[in-house]
Amino acid sequence: xxxxxxxxxxxxxxxxxxxxxxxxxxxxxxxxxxxxxxxxxxxxxxxxxxxxxxxxxxxxxxxxxxxxxxxxxxxxxxxxxxxxxxxxxxxxxxxxxxxxxxxxxxxxxxxxxxxxxxxxxxxxxxxxxxxxxxxxxxxxxxxxxxx
Numbered sequence: 001x002x003x004x005x006x007x008x009x010x011x012x013x014x015x016x017x018x019x020x021x022x023x024x025x026x027x028x029x030x031x032x033x034x035x036x037x038x039x040x041x042x043x044x045x046x047x048x049x050x051x052x053x054x055x056x057x058x059x060x061x062x063x064x065x066x067x068x069x070x071x072x073x074x075x076x077x078x079x080x081x082x083x084x085x086x087x088x089x090x091x092x093x094x095x096x097x098x099x100x101x102x103x104x105x106x107x108x109x110x111x112x113x114x115x116x117x118x119x120x121x122x123x124x125x126x127x128x129x130x131x132x133x134x135x136x137x138x139x140x141x142x143x144x145x146x147x
Contacts, residue, residue, distance in 0.1 A: 002019070003015065003039065004032060004044060005018075006036055007035045007054075018039055026096065061133050068132055069136045072107065075107060076139070077102055077105060077143070079093055079143070079145070080146055087121055087123040089122060092119035098111075113130050115128065115131050127141060
């Protein structure tokens with residue numbers, strides 16, 4: 001079944017794309033959620049208008065993301081954790097703990113945005129990527145100190 005998308009959908013397409021999907025997917029998900037509509041000249045014209053509005057919205061969102069990235073690149077946070085004399089942590093510092101440390105400084109960061117390759121298990125200074133969007137990933141410093 002051919003549909004034209006009204007919203008960007010991961011692994012399917014962007015606004016205005018004409019996609020072929022199975023009838024059940026269209027009937028049970030895309031059409032009831034108002035994510036797509038049948039292909040017709042009138043619908044294609046309507047989608048073009050929606051596409052322009054969405055592009056403007058994306059530009060504004062990108063500007064805000066760049067501003068947030070610049071602010072995040074200048075910030076460093078400190079996390080106090082219990083550690084042995086050798087500097088090994090009793091436990092580990094997780095993405096949730098990093099997000100909470102940013103929240104204490106008044107910066108909105110979710111645990112999903114924090115890109116830790118693996119949990120931090122030793123004292124020290126770490127550079128952590130914060131994934132604001134696919135292209136924008138500022139690097140922030142996280143200081144892990146002993147309590």
